Amino acid sequence: MTDAIVVGAGHNGLVAAAYLARAGLDVVVLESSPEIGGATRSEEAFPGFRFSVFSYLVSLLRPEIIHELDLVRHGLFLVPTASTLNPLPGGDCLFREADPQRTYRHIARHSRRDAEALFEYKIEMRRMGHLMYRLQRAAPDELAAAIGDRVAESAEHLDVEVSAEVADIARYFLDLPPARLRSFVQMLTMSSADFLGQWFESDVLKAALSSSSIIGSMLSPRTPGSAYVLLHHYMGEIDGVYREWGFQKGGTGAVAATIARAAQSHGAEIRTHSPVARVLVREGRTAGVVLANGDELRAGVVLSSAAPQISLGQLLDPEDVPGGAALVERAARWQSGGCAGKVNLAISGLPRFECMPEPGPHLSGGITIAPGLDYVDRAYDDAKYGGFSERPFIDMIIPSVLDPDMAPPGKHVLSCFVQYAPYELAAGPWDDSQREALGDAVVRTLAEYAPGIEDQILHRQVLVPPDIEAIAGIPGGNIFHGELRLSQLFLLRPDPAAAAFRTPLPGYYLCGSSTQFGGGISGGPARLAALRVLDDLRTADTAGGGGGETH
């Protein structure tokens, strides 16, 4: 007898399955596509060349998940990216290395004041990251109840019991020094350009630092709210060091494979080619799912890792839950337009950047084309009016430098995360010529900083939001399952009626990036969702049925 069904075998669905199976539940994961991994998928797109199709680096993956699920034993292998290079026009650059003193010297070439300010900025941001790390360890309703503000009153209807850990987090939050609380509010509301403007004078440094504030978001660094996306990325860590990024050997798809192995080691079953049509309801409770082929699979608990348009808008019959029609309506208005494309290149040799032509450590770090705030803002403007950026923002890594198994000896793969590429083009739907035009814009832009790269290209793969939608099943192709902005965070993510992983349908839960914690290869939402499910099952057991029985 199946105890729990998880819809979707992306990293979050798999994390949820692993935690539930680890707790002794009989778990089945249903994945519509032929492969697991969702948006983390990696593939050998051209013979000998491996690409992470959409994603590229790992930072947000929660340490507690790594260790509770013993992911290293199952294949987690994160190679750190040690530096960030921002090539600038005219052969100049901004280079940030692991060694802070060397970074100071690089930045001092642009501004001595900024080079000095960066030390303080990093400390402040690490403290902010630490705050976020703590806040995101709690389900939002529990956190709100613990913080005891007005929202908590509504949370009480959810019958929230506050654990000692969450009470401690709340106390931590309320005891923050006022200056830090101010930073927190600033980061929830300000634009990243304004926020960074409080610290720095150099345009190139501000542009470089603002990169994390627009990733995956239809925001310019000058859009209010973008500072939150910056903060979101600062809660990423590797082994306790905030703001570190790592490359998973074999590509990010190997992260999903690792989690899948952990889930399977606890007995979870993963079925691909198994699209789910809707959640099965009996007597007002979750009873399982109906597959697209009409088969029924019974289980008292169903978790969906899909975006809300699917989880709430498609899988759920509005008739089955109170307020269902309004819920479906809200899910349809969820802001989750895609804004990013991915251009994966197979190249015949290492690129030679004008600023640092010889091979060196800079090629094993991140390389970002964002030479100024105006540049990024203009790239955004193109998308605002329904075009892709003619001179795009590019966040690039060279996976084959970090992991030689990604390409044949001497050859390389280049992963370019590109903004902006809106889901809908004003000129009509994305077709091959539009895709190639975006690919050309990316290569043209790269060639401005790495002359000759156009002649090194052996293969090119261009993916745009409709591709992400089609392959990973994310409506709109938004990598975070919905914009990370204050209107879509905490108790509003993804809906006031489904913000604490529970939905109005007893036994039906959400566990994807559209819930608390949000997007990125974190697994954070799914872990909290699985713990909530287990908690509910325990409560139901002790209460002798009611809350969320399994059979």
Place this chain on the structure above:
Amino acid sequence: MPRRAPQGTQAVQRALALLRSFTPEAPEHRLSDLAASHGLHPSTAHRLLGVLEAEGLIGRSPDSQAYRWLPGAPGAGDAVPSTRRNGLRPLEPLRTPFHRRTAELCESDAWRDWSGYTCVETYEPTPEREYWAVRNAAGLIDVSPLFKYEITGADAERLLDRVMTRDFSKSRTGRVMYTSWCNEEGHLLQDGNVQRLAGERFLVSAAEPCLRWFEDCGRGMDVEVRDVSEEIGVLALQGPRARAVAEAATTGIDFGAMRYFDLAAGEVGPGAGGGPVTVTRTGYTGDLGYEFWVAAGHAEALWDALVEAGRDHGLLPAGLLALDMVRVEAGLVLIDVDYVSAAHAEIEVLKVTPAEAGLGFTVKLDKEADFVGRRALELELDRGPAWAVVGLEVDWFELERLWSEIDLRPQVVGQPACREPTPVFAPGGWQVGQCTSRFFSPLLKKYLGLATVHADAAALGAELDVEVAVGYGRRRARARVVRRPFFNPARKTAVDPMPGVDE
């Protein structure tokens, strides 16, 4: 050996010798004094001093009667140790046969002394990339400072069988044996590798000098022990891509047929003429890897061939910091870090038997030959070793707990392996030993330690407390005794190892 100056350089040598006479302690010299003290004709001294003055390396005294030291002038004797002024040449750091290559690449200027040799600690400012190259591609490490002894003669095998704890009657040409050697009390002197190059020819590599020990043990035998330490350069090529790189950098060796601890002879370089090289499938990293033993004259050709072959495989030269990180993951003990050689131990309590240093597997009491320390080690067999080397692991949540006390995430990553011994305790109790090497492995994501503890506290799975520095405080972290090596990929010993097959 005194060096003979090549022709035409005499004037340069004389000028430099004159220049070195000028020091802060002896800033002024008259021409006649200098000529006398350097054994030069006054006109020669005058000519040379004139050039030095014209080049701005020395000056004149205010009255122009004497030459004078110029502070900061390059080459002047301002930093010359006093021994040199007394006519003694100070010892200069030794340089390995690869030094010109390593020096060129050592961006960090971080050097470390290893047995008198100047060795690269880390090529880049931080060792991370070098560490990951060993685990994910290939690292190239200059390990030339090892002491090397060639043992030849009809009794070569007999000598080794008498000195070593391993059974050398079983050694075969083309194989390497890892072994310990002890004093008469069965106390460990060293551990090292022995290559059998031919029936009557062996090469011992060791961390410390041992010529006298081998000679004394071989008295009366038909055997010659020769110190070839400075004649042979050694490079360790380690990591999953090591085979591919080794294959492309040499000729005449069938790497597919080479098993763990095999040795083979070949030529340096893809083409002919690079010079002979001996390759052993050994290393100090716990990974797939090879060590290349080459005559000093061919060392640079070897380096160049490996670097060239490694270009397409992510090879990086790796320094001693990276080596120390991976050797802890490999769980390998290091002399004078994890155990004290009986040759250096001033007090009895520091001396250990091989078993007590975690090297019990190298002691073959069933071998026929009598060997140094045998009787004592037989007695130990009845009594049991007093100490044991264990692998300790502190899990992540324990680290989180400790650092959360000061509101930080664990501050453990990005630090090189630490060799400062710290106490190990029974859980919540008394000290039972010491942790001698420790390191947070970014690969395994665990805090790892090598510790020597009382034998009865060493059971697999046993819990122990280790001392950890948390901020300015010292805290006890709960650790568990786990199996060594901590990291042991199948490729290390795989037959016919191929890239990427380890998963």
